[in-house]
Amino acid sequence: MIRRRPGAGRGPAGPAPAPPGTLPELLAHRAAAHGERTAIVNGQARLGFADWQDRSGALAGALRQAGLAAGDRVVLWFGTESWTQYAVAFLAVLRAGGVAVPLSDRTSPAGTRHVFADAGARLVVSAGPGLPAGVPPGVRALVEDGASPHQALVEDGASPHQALPDPAAPGPSAPAQILYTSGTTGAPKGVVAAHANLVHGCTRDERRRPLRHSRTFLHAFPVGSNAGQTMLVNALNAEATCVTAPQFTPARFLRAVAEHGVGSVFVVPAMAIELLGSPALASAADAGGLDTVRLVGSTAAALPQQVALDLSRAFAPAQIVNYYTSTEAAPAQVTLLFDAARPQSPGRPASLTDLRVTDGAGRPVPPGGTGELWLRSPTAPRAYLGGADVEVFHGGWTRMGDLGRVDEDGFLHLVDRERDVVKSGGHKVSTLQVENALHAHPDVVDAAAVGVPHPVLGSVVAAAVVPRGTDPVGSGGDRDRLTASAVRAFLLGLLSPHELPSPIVFLDALPRNEGGKVLKRDLRRILTPDPREATP
Template sequence: MGGPSTLPALLAHRAGAEPDRPALICGPHTLTFGAWYARAMALASGLRSRGLEPGERIVLRYGGGDWTAYAVAYCGVLRAGLVAVPLSDRQAPAVAAHVLADSGASGVLHPPGAHLPDGVLPDGVWAATEEEVEAEGAARTAVLRAPDPGARAQILYTSGTTGTPKGVTATHGNLAHGCTLDERRRPLRHSRHFLHAFPVGTNAGQTMLVNALDSAATAVAAPQFTPGRFARLIQEYEAGSIFLVPSMAIELLNSASTGRYATDSVRLVGSTAAALPQPVALGLARAFPRAQIVNYYTSTEAAPAQVTLLFDPERPDSPGRPASLRDLRITTADGTPLPPGEAGEVWLRWP
């Protein structure tokens, strides 16, 4: 069985196979695959009933406590053949205004009770909650063509730490690459739940959304990161996999929260977004002695391609062993492969 051509196709498959299975939990909200699919389809129908054409851009402005609503909005936009532009509500008004203008957005979806800062919404651009648009879609019967895998699906803006945020595009096929329709090959099968606290609108957050669609484990999204809350959620859900950035890992270790809660369920600790410092990796290995520490690295421009390195406490000076050598190569600057033991550039193959 091959992989899905798009993320909406993956959602349809999961909803058909396990409609009552929880896919995503955030605070008091739980989203099953069946509800996720039904709501996304209603939203897609509502968006198209507004006269939007395939390829138009929709900004999704959501916060850390809105992960279930954001998941519905994201898949609904993609299913309608539109382009999703994720935007965290933590971003400053100037950044939000830039994303809206630069992306050429036709509309903004946001959770109930949220409001855009004054002056951010350009003339002619509408704003609505995903619930309002879902209701519009439920009142109509729309025939939606499946999105073209080669069509643009997402524009994700870089953090802008070195300048004005830049939009990075991805196609439907790119986003779904590596996902599976085979239940026997689902990732994170060692876990009933995986836990993260990444914000909407980040590359790490988007990876977690794809994990929620594709993995065997139910996603648990913490609305915001605090060491005590994160450790408590590990205990509450017996999380088998947890995902952090190095700054979160440092806070978690310094707080000693892992000693106050039962965290022995953890089998995988994934760190992403930056290099994992050696002392932090060693600290995580001690705090979670039954877990494999994994350092994931990519860039917004390269995602979802990434380098996966398995940390070895016996060789702490090494960044880690590659999880697979199939798609990695050490080369000269011009791409010529080098023999074992030679230093060079790391090249990652991607279709």
């Protein structure tokens, strides 16, 4: 094992060293410079940089022994309680010359079958024996169990492949990862990223490591999500140690903040809503458990205005940051610093160089005008597996599928997802604006809006609301006091008549995927009225 004294490699000021060309190069550098330092904490598990290097090298050898050839796709099937093992497996696949295909262990059998068939994977690495439901016949399985990896053949009597020689180090343009989109509106799409794409922004310069204001940073993102992959790269590149929660609950998450002296907290809006609705938040604040937090970052979906305001108060004086990106666009992103004095905007971008507001033909709109949002990748852009929907990618730019504008002060305003805008009669209604208004109601914990068919207007806005309190109907909780007519009366002061949602349905929880995104196709089925009961 490689061992170095803590802090070795910092050296005197001088020319910045060349950036790493791949994530395995970065890991080798961190292992040599900071071998004893902890990179990832996951519950009781700890992974240091030297151990990460050693274990990923051993697993890379086992993958080659199992027959992995350069460019072969390997599914990594892990849960949030196995983040250290997942990190080892991801780097092992890249070191062996393969292409990593991260997949959460909570993926449905149908989703698993789709990923294996679409990616053409014939190898899978998991945290323990047994394979996910939906794995096709003939797939070979390896285990990263935290000790020595071992091979388990799926088919009885299958013979091992002949070991192949170690591959040459992959070039920056070689594919490294296939990440699947969330599939909230259709079948998940595989998005291919090259080594240069994944390592962009990483450094060997110890003076320029990100998150230097934090001793640790915390997240609870699942394997297989773009947010989770960003945290994996942060674990390799940041000054701070990555703490990842094995399972997200508000109480456990807040205990981790206090236990590890967390300086940077990363959430998706669904997690932020749960944190704000939990009594554990007030208890943590009273006990001083939030005092170390200097940054709260939100990603994966639009953060409702009221939620952003409440976060800024709960974690004061921490800066609330919205990260605007997508699985297709990364590492391109816009970092938005939220301003509580301008809550109608997620924030002002530090730079507008790589953000474009365009008309339908891709031409820039005049300043202040509403149009499609595009992001430009600063490095090798991503692409869909098989080249599907090439209209999303244009010469380094990615169409985000969102409508928005930048005001005269430079603040970004998100109007809505382009596909979610409701065309009701002669009006266009932003579901995002309706959701922001619903979240402003003091008895609403969570809310989402979609368009549903209407016999006269074509479509109207419908909403699902999660009331504050979880008492069942009739027990005297807040949900008994909250009615659809009361919510609509509240919204009269915030929305125009054509924006008022009807119907409004009360749910125990919104349908969300593991990454926290609302499954609007499921919500639409819930909210679509029976046509026999519709009236003009």
